[in-house]
Amino acid sequence: MPDWTYHPLSPIASSVFGGRRTRVWAMKVLAAVVTRVGGRRWIPWVFDHPPVPPEWKGRFGATVPPSIAREAVAVLPVQGAGVIEIGPVGLADIDTIRQATADRRCRVIAVAATPEAAAAVAPLVDAVSASVDSGTVRLTEPEIDTAVRALADPSTTVLATPAVLIAAGPGWFNRVIEAATSTSPPKRLHDIGFDPRGWPAWVWGGLVGVGLIVAGIGAAAIALGPVLLWYDRDYLGLSVDDLRGVNHHLVGFLQHDRLTMAGNMIGIGVLYFGLAWGGIREGHRWARNALLISGLVSFLTYFYFLVTGFLEPLHTLVVIILFPMLLLAVWRAPSTPHWPPVVEGPEAQRRRALWGQLLMIGVGGGLFVAGAVISTVGLTSVFVPTDLDFLGTSSEALRAANQHLPPFIAHDRAGFGGALMGAGLAVLLISLWGWRRGERWVWWSLLIGCAFGTVPVLAVHFSIGYTHFEHLLPVYVLVAVVTVALALSRGYLTAAADRSPRINR
Structure with a gap:
């Protein structure tokens, strides 16, 4: 599985400083802010996004490799991701998964590489899969309309692959949510009136x-x-x-x-x-x-x-x-x-x-x-x-x-x-x-x-x-x-x- 990133500037920074190094650095910095300096209290407020449609619960998120799982589970829920898939998970990755999921704020699914790994990781996550789920759409391009159409099917889970987030950055989750949100026209100036109490x-x-x-x-x-x-x-x-x-x-x-x-x-x-x-x-x-x-x-x-x-x-x-x-x-x-x-x-x-x-x-x-x-x-x-x-x-x-x-x-x-x-x-x-x-x-x-x-x-x-x-x-x-x-x-x-x-x- 390719390396994974989560940063708005990663498409540029990766080309300048090197892909893997920049992606890992960006994720670790953001995760440190969220988990080590009180970010869980104020980061969601600063990075506020429209409410995630309730019917998307547990069906909209990303797929990441174990090497970056801890950072992904800490950071992505802030942006609206409700599920993180980690895989392939082997026996050597169990300690990493334990650290990643200890204080999770979203649903975590592990894709186990072997039956032994599945048994070992099961107590640490919400679900274990031995293979790729046919009901899951893994996007390789940052196509917002595709994600919205797929999520309209209540039996489908949509996961952003590393390629999507490398290209689009963390704002992609927010843009998908906005694209699926029902809106109405804003009030025009002449509809507001002169009473300040109603402004x-x-x-x-x-x-x-x-x-x-x-x-x-x-x-x-x-x-x-x-x-x-x-x-x-x-x-x-x-x-x-x-x-x-x-x-x-x-x-x-x-x-x-x-x-x-x-x-x-x-x-x-x-x-x-x-x-x-x-x-x-x-x-x-x-x-x-x-x-x-x-x-x-x-x-x-x-x-x-x-x-x-x-x-x-x-x-x-x-x-x-x-x-x-x-x-x-x-x-x-x-x-x-x-x-x-x-x-x-x-x-x-x-x-x-x-x-x-x-x-x-x-x-x-x-x-x-x-x-x-x-x-x-x-x-x-x-x-x-x-x-x-x-x-x-x-x-x-x-x-x-x-x-x-x-x-x-x-x-x-x-x-x-x-x-x-x-x-x-x-x-x-x-x-x-x-x-x-x-x-x-x-x-x-x-x-x-x-x-x-x-x-x-x-x-x-x-x-x-x-x-x-x-x-x-x-x-x-x-x-x-x-x-x-x-x-x-x-x-x-x-x-x-x-x-x-x-x-x-």
Whole structure:
């Protein structure tokens, strides 16, 4: 039996690092997360999928070799698999099967290689077979419609072979479940009415996105206009002209921080609106979870002021208005599916899109790490060496000129880092779980969101002359990677799809 894998990036990683090594590594990492760091409690919540049809119970899963059985039994049920077949099992594999099935959360069938192996493994599993069951369909291609049609027969079991999961990744189980789920059309805007008590969750999520966009535009207008508002001047005891007297680059430096933050706010707003309109509105639980995780990180970094010591009134007002809307958007997971039928396209198109998915997952993870680093710098040293080189001064000199200057700048710097962490999580989770053919909102949300997160950054840096190559290198890399990723996946994500709903399939 061939080696088995379970990872969304395995088709790509296998070609780069070697098939067997990558597949085993990926499975072991995921199994360790599930079994050794409390993953059984939170992994199913994060990787939520539509309910598995009750008539599929014990009939939908995968077939794996003993060498990877422990990892498969730990990981696959999280994705919706209700049965794992292990085989061929020999006497030498009994200890492996015992470890694999000790804390199982699904039905396990062993295909015994010999009668002696069958007798030894029987107490450890739910069923033993001495040969391949004729009522079992073992898929060798990731054909969703084939799986759904086969499962319509209550006497048939459908198992994904290693070839399917190597090609399609763990999202295959979710896509099969979605394809078999009865759906209804989502409500149109004019059907919702003006009474907020009757608004669905996605409307509140959309308002959070719009609110962040408006707030970002307002922040940009302030940065390009007065730069300082009345409470800024009161805290610093300085005017804009006084800042120029302290350091002739200081006003431009403040503008660069604030415009960068404003662009990031607009980008997050676009991503949140996409999650609400394209994800939650269609009933995708993963979209609600993505909005919840990213939103909590973005909004809770508001409390950075406890470290910086500067409380910004407008920032507080935005949080007071939008955070309750976020809670209304994510309070309950979507219960009614409204997505269109799953339509698979050309295999070559899908494989190109996998490269784009890999790159965008890397972008999301990179943004989160960058945000964490920027937050740490903002809450500690405040400045990086290129900042001080651009200003032509030291942090001690700035503090000596005005003791409130460093915490004032730290508020902007740390706040941007927190927002960048939220944006990174949104990009990561959208790319990880929203990569479906015909989901145009995914492509456009990532394009527009990343554009607002990068173009203003480059524009303001060049306008004030802060052009250190090493300082802007991460932005250059980000622009290049996002461009390549979205170019590779454009045909897949923006493909025309059958938008007619599947009702009572």
